[in-house]
Amino acid sequence: MSLLGKAAVAMWWTIRPEQRAEFGDWHSHEHFPERMSIPGFRRGSRWTSTDDADGFFVLYELEQYDVLTSKGYLDRLNAPTLWSTKMMPHHVGMVRSQCRIVASFGGGVATSLATIRLSPESGREAELQAHLAETLAGLAQKPGLTGAHLLLTDTPRTSAPTTEQQIRGRDGAADWIVLLSGYDPDAVDAVIAGQLSPSSLQTAGGREDPMTGRYRLGFTMTSQDVAAA
Template sequence: MSGILAIWNDCTEGREAAYEHWYQHEHLPERLGIPGFRVGRRYEAIDARLRFLTAYEVDHLDVLGSKEYRQRLENPTEQTTAIVKNGFVNMSRTVCARSQIRGDIRGSIVVTATLREGDPTSWFDSLESSRYFSDGATHSEIWLSSENSDARTKEELLRGRDAKIVACLYLEYLRKEPAIQSAQELRRIHPNADIGVYQLMCSLTRSE
């Protein structure tokens, strides 16, 4: 089963330039150099609680527990250490399995609806019969937490304990207006979910 490493975070005020330079020139290329990492996408908030969303799509879930990936997490570079210690704020990071993937056209505007606790089964059952998978969305996925270890890596120890989600409904749109409308409706119907609207900043695909 393919997987997603789903990350939401803010950036320390005054560190934005260093943060962006590190992401574009070191971190994205480094992560996409790990075997099994397929594509990395970075988004910035249009209307969301946290400013940034990063989603790393991997060939299968085992990639996110692989020796090569763990080695990177346990041996951060000098720049990574600096940014992780003073750059990442309000970090949420969860290894997820991808399911119910629909739509071949990828949009640049994203709505994420996340649950932080509880059993998401009944919530997703209600969404399954709703319009959110088809009305205006070009692509949709469900991400289900597949965290299987409480062990903290050196990177996490540097930045402090990460928050986790149990599930996420992920929707892509071509334009901002229908995405915002969908987010507003989701907030009304599902007040316990954390709903955000994001715009694609950049993406990097693994070189074959």
């Protein structure tokens, strides 16, 4: 999975079982097309957790970082549809990170994904970033894998709670994010148990408490899909 553009919005949350059917309908048929119609949005993907039956990860890939503060995006965030207004309170434990893409290797769209949320030790930021960039560059072409990426959260300074955020309640945020995709979930698991394991990341300059999640692809849409429709 090669990331499209220079910025992204990365989000994790859970949906209660009784809301999952309607969530899938709303998210696929209204919310994704709405987001992909915003200028600068390139691709959206929704992933279902294989660790937590109620968990999801969603990634929006953006052409430029400035899209995060664009009128088109903020207008949508501050004017949710009636259906969105109904569904937003069911996004439980929302973690929403507005990111710069600092390293991205690979191509295509995969079926398996691991996300790693981590933070660097103070004073070791450059060391950890260099290590991750070198490591990820060597992973994307390995058997079973298709992409390896590093995102750094950089919340716009002008960011204020939007109407959607006020409906959901307070959002959390990740710090650094590693994404590893592949067509073989066992190959993905092997890397996050080895080169990207908590102990390996700590040795390279990361804190000792990274959060790893495993996912399978649920749905993906690009801006071209919306234009064609």
